[in-house]
């Protein structure tokens with residue numbers, strides 16, 4: 163792969179997104195420029211409603227920009243595809259299928275035409291093993307915990323062997339301990355698979371722990387990238403060791419300053 167393709171794997175060039183609403187046009191994003199290298203982990207952070215999901219959906223190809231262009235691996239992003247798998251906050255599993263079947267569905271869609279049934283089964287099992295859920299393959303979503311459901315969602319995304327993993331607050335609905343455990347698992351999985359990841363989060367500690375760079379977005383309307391912080395902490399990262407690491411605390415403070423001083427959320431109106 164040539165140098166340009168590696169360092170400029172995802173390119174968001176002058177992207178804007180305007181929505182038509184009952185009250186007229188709403189400019190959600192304006193003039194977004196972002197380049198993500200292959201194998202890089204980028205976190206998108208910003209206040210609620212600033213446009214993080216809108217940007218992620220554009221990279222996923224689920225929506226098209228009103229202005230500008232998005233490129234992945236030298237090709238324009240013209241729609242969703244298995245190269246860019248998405249993990250949503252609410253896992254979006256099919257409740258009537260087992261964990262195995264939920265993952266297998268994705269595997270079949272991507273590799274079904276080229277591989278044998280045994281190969282598809284092996285891929286599905288490998289993905290569930292990767293997230294530590296081999297033992298729960300026969301259970302349905304209603305029979306497992308929220309953290310396990312989220313892991314099935316991650317297994318389903320990884321089973322497609324995507325070039326890019328797009329995650330929209332994947333741990334947002336989980337309790338703090340489960341969330342920490344899944345963050346640690348994700349660190350290991352990403353190190354093993356060398357995935358390129360773009361993750362939306364509200365959580366400053368999550369962003370600093372996981373990301374190579376933190377993209378901080380200004381408040382909307384017409385949100386844009388306010389600042390990009392290079393985290394620069396060596397990997398593998400351990401949350402326990404980082405808790406007292408001066409570089410970690412420095413990054414954390416930089417993001418908090420941005421969010422609560424320079425992009426302070428609008429004060430709530432009195433009822």
Ligand SMILES: Nc1ncnc2c1ncn2[C@@H]1O[C@H](COP(=O)(O)OP(=O)(O)OP(=O)(O)O)[C@@H](O)[C@H]1O
Nearest residue numbers: 181182183188190209210211212213214215216217
């Ligand atoms: N389809 C749509 N039509 C109209 N407005 C939309 C649409 N999608 C998003 N918006 C608006 O665009 C803005 C950005 O929304 P988006 O969901 O991307 O924000 P976010 O930063 O992901 O928020 P949160 O952190 O709360 O999930 C919001 O003001 C939202 O109301």
